[in-house]
Amino acid sequence: MNFKYLVSVLVSLVISMASFAAAQQPKKVTLVGYVSSGDAAGDANRVEVIRTALRERGHIEGQNIAFEYRYGDGKVERGAELVADLMGLKVDIIVVAGGTITIQAAKNATKTIPIVMLARGSDPVEAGLVASLARPGGNVTGLTLLSRELGGKRLELLKEAVAKISRVAVFYDPAFRPSVIDVKDVLPVAARALGLSLQAWEIRSADDFDRVFAAMGKQRPDGLYVPAAGSLIRSNQKRIASLALKNRLPSVYDDREAVDAGGLMYYGADQVESYQRVAYYVDRILKGAKPADLPVEQPMKFELVINLKTAKQIDLTIPSEVLARASKIIR
Numbered sequence: 272m273n274f275k276y277l278v279s280v281l282v283s284l285v286i287s288m289a290s291f292a293a294a295q296q297p298k299k300v301t302l303v304g305y306v307s308s309g310d311a312a313g314d315a316n317r318v319e320v321i322r323t324a325l326r327e328r329g330h331i332e333g334q335n336i337a338f339e340y341r342y343g344d345g346k347v348e349r350g351a352e353l354v355a356d357l358m359g360l361k362v363d364i365i366v367v368a369g370g371t372i373t374i375q376a377a378k379n380a381t382k383t384i385p386i387v388m389l390a391r392g393s394d395p396v397e398a399g400l401v402a403s404l405a406r407p408g409g410n411v412t413g414l415t416l417l418s419r420e421l422g423g424k425r426l427e428l429l430k431e432a433v434a435k436i437s438r439v440a441v442f443y444d445p446a447f448r449p450s451v452i453d454v455k456d457v458l459p460v461a462a463r464a465l466g467l468s469l470q471a472w473e474i475r476s477a478d479d480f481d482r483v484f485a486a487m488g489k490q491r492p493d494g495l496y497v498p499a500a501g502s503l504i505r506s507n508q509k510r511i512a513s514l515a516l517k518n519r520l521p522s523v524y525d526d527r528e529a530v531d532a533g534g535l536m537y538y539g540a541d542q543v544e545s546y547q548r549v550a551y552y553v554d555r556i557l558k559g560a561k562p563a564d565l566p567v568e569q570p571m572k573f574e575l576v577i578n579l580k581t582a583k584q585i586d587l588t589i590p591s592e593v594l595a596r597a598s599k600i601i602r
Contacts, residue, residue, distance in 0.1 A: 303339070303363065306353045306357060310342050316528070324549075364557070365385070374400055394415065411562060413549065421525065425525065432535070432589045437467060446475070476503070480507060495522040497526075509528070
């Protein structure tokens with residue numbers, strides 16, 4: 272037998288066996304941990320958008336990516352516990368949807384596992400989550416939704432939508448410092464410029480909402496501003512929207528889901544676009560980018576959502592010029 276031919280056959284056989292062996296090796300499955308201070312029902316749309324956007328980027332659940340979800344169900348103090356649970360599963364990336372406390376819990380738990388945040392409320396630089404927006408510097412990056420900065424605009428839109436409005440009730444959680452700052456320092460400045468007076472109402476527990484709405488009726492506010500600052504208020508947005516509707520009170524929110532549940536107006540970051548950008552960060556990190564080098568993004572697109580069905584139920588006629596500016600109208 273020709274020696275060269277024999278060598279050629281052996282080489283081909285070795286290559287074939289190596290290729291076969293490589294094909295039999297299980298593919299690396301990335302494990303993404305998702306932690307939220309909210310609940311599964313409230314986060315369902317957000318989670319689905321993120322999963323769809325990842326799928327479009329080639330990360331197919333069941334093939335090369337898997338997810339583990341942990342929810343605080345409105346108890347922000349559970350953040351450290353939920354993150355520790357995910358750490359025990361040896362997740363490759365942690366996605367945190369929530370406020371400063373939950374994101375900080377993830378940051379405290381690991382200096383090496385990449386963390387992608389979807390931050391509400393506080394400035395992540397001011398809160399010490401990242402060194403700067405342009406160069407985060409550690410293992411945390413992602414998005415900040417500029418919730419606090421848009422408070423004045425929400426009050427302005429509420430005034431434009433409701434004729435002769437002068438008194439606006441505002442909820443806040445005294446245990447959540449950013450909420451207190453909003454009500455005591457940020458919103459009053461915008462309210463004065465608009466000729467509005469604010470009525471601040473403390474919410475300390477889930478049992479307070481019925482009591483507060485009953486008490487509010489005696490002070491007769493013309494509208495309600497509901498920030499999503501703090502897990503207590505954020506996790507009860509649907510309940511608040513329902514009570515506002517029952518009390519025929521025009522309401523504005525910085526949580527889109529509240530308007531879908533019956534609230535009157537939402538103004539803020541385009542949430543679907545923001546959720547899709549979470550997938551962008553996860554994808555970049557999986558392809559080798561370091562969180563320290565991925566700038567934290569601020570919203571580029573904003574939306575005004577008006578629930579016209581709710582307006583009709585409370586006998587409110589919203590001016591046509593306000594409706595014309597809406598990104599979406601729920602009829």
